[in-house]
Amino acid sequence: MNKPLIDLIGVYRLDDDDIDYEYYGEVFNPQNAQNVYLVEMLIRKPLTEVSIGEITQESDLPLGYRQAPYDEVFLNEQGTEVISEKGITSPFRLAFFFHYLDFEKPMKTPFGDVVLPSCPDNGIPSRLKGKIKYVEP
Numbered sequence: 001m002n003k004p005l006i007d008l009i010g011v012y013r014l015d016d017d018d019i020d021y022e023y024y025g026e027v028f029n030p031q032n033a034q035n036v037y038l039v040e041m042l043i044r045k046p047l048t049e050v051s052i053g054e055i056t057q058e059s060d061l062p063l064g065y066r067q068a069p070y071d072e073v074f075l076n077e078q079g080t081e082v083i084s085e086k087g088i089t090s091p092f093r094l095a096f097f098f099h100y101l102d103f104e105k106p107m108k109t110p111f112g113d114v115v116l117p118s119c120p121d122n123g124i125p126s127r128l129k130g131k132i133k134y135v136e137p
Contacts, residue, residue, distance in 0.1 A: 005111035009040040009079065009093065011101070012124040014134065037101045038124050038132065039069070040079065044091040045111070047074070052094070054110045057102055069096035073132045082131050097134055 014036055043050055056066040074083050075093035083092065103120075106113035124132075 003044060005044050006109050006114060007042040007044075008107070008114050008116070009042055010125070011103075011117060011120045012038040012040070013120040013122050014038065014124070035100050036097050036134065037120050038095060038128070039098050039101070039107070040075075040093060040095045040128070041109075041114070042077070042079075042091055042093050043111075046090045047085060047088045047092070050094075051110050052096075054108070055096075056108050057105050058108060067099050067101075069094070069098060070137070071133065071135060072096035075131070079125075080127050095128065095132055 041055075052072060053068050054063070055069050056063065059066045073095045074085060074088055075081060075095055076083055077091050077093065079093045079095075101116070101120075103116050103118060106115050
C-alpha cells in the first residue's frame, strides 16, 4: 500500500521555554502566542511540487487571504536537523507556526486534507528546541 504524500507529525502548544521568540526585543509572552501553534508535517514529495502557501484551513475567505504557514523551517526526514531549501530531498519535514488553528477543521494541503488531533500537545519536542524561531508579526 502506498504511503500518503503528507502526514501530520504533531501540533504543539507554545510554552515560554520551548522556542526562541522575537518581538521588538521583548521576552516571550504566552498571552501574545495563545492562538499560535507549531505544526510539524512529513512530506513525501519534492519541494518543487509543494506550494506551502496552499496549506491552510477551510474559510469563507479566498485562498490568498486565509491563515497560512508562518516562519516555516525545513527539517530532515527524522526531524532532527534543519536543512536549507537547496538541500531538500523527499521525504522531508516541514515545521511552521499557524495562527488561529481550528482543531475541528482539517488542514487543507495540495495533497489532501490532514485531520488534526482534538487538542495540541503541550510544548514542542526537545529535538526542535533551538531550531525554530517565532517572530511575532
